[in-house]
């Protein structure tokens with residue numbers, strides 16, 4: 001019996017903004033979703049069947065609202081070749097709607113799967129543009145695809161992107177509260193304009209952030225994360241966040257901020273302090289009656305990758 005070929009991809013979680021780099025900076029984290037797709041004859045793409053294990057099990061549906069299928073459709077349209085429907089199996093480890101790049105991971109997974117199905121016609125930059133258009137901003141998409149620390153900005157409808165390595169002695173400690181915060185709600189609270197003083201402060205902060213990464217100096221991160229564009233407006237939406245951040249600071253992290261649009265809080269730390277920083281952050285949330293789970297993560301330096309499968 002001939003079994004249809006199965007395609008697989010693994011895509012990392014990401015943390016966007018990194019304090020001062022709103023909508024432009026992001027890092028890839030060592031926590032991965034896996035997606036497998038087996039084409040089925042006679043099924044249209046939007047009729048694909050979905051089996052989800054882990055995060056989102058029982059919640060993620062098939063059809064037009066599914067982000068993996070949306071990205072597959074966008075790639076199929078760009079290439080001009082129909083992609084069939086099939087069986088989509090997801091092993092999800094990235095928490096949903098928590099500021100850890102679950103939507104970018106889904107879109108990148110779909111784009112990579114469709115590109116594989118079509119014979120890898122598109123290059124990574126073309127995929128970056130397609131997925132960024134679906135997501136609206138490139139700061140999670142770029143590290144989900146390329147890994148490491150990514151600088152990205154949209155110029156003339158195309159994404160300009162550079163990638164740097166993250167110092168390998170740094171750890172990411174994420175405290176993930178047990179409630180969701182939708183990005184659109186976290187964007188709605190932001191002002192339309194900023195004062196010159198706030199803008200200058202953010203330019204200074206981004207400069208220190210770049211220096212921290214490039215000179216591998218964790219001690220510069222605190223100045224690098226000091227943000228006036230989004231963090232002050234979003235903290236009130238995240239009960240317990242300020243306490244969690246204060247506790248991380250007390251335990252000696254390099255710096256701490258909101259991960260993406262929240263509600264996860266991320267601290268950067270040397271390895272030996274990471275675990276106790278995580279405990280202290282969870283305690284901070286608890287003071288405000290918010291349950292959270294913390295994870296100590298490495299940074300991912302290579303981004304989304306195809307999973308090699310034995311196909312018979």
Ligand code: HSE
Nearest residue numbers: 016023139183260261
């Ligand atoms: N830069 C985005 C934001 C990341 O902060 O709204 C979340 O998708």
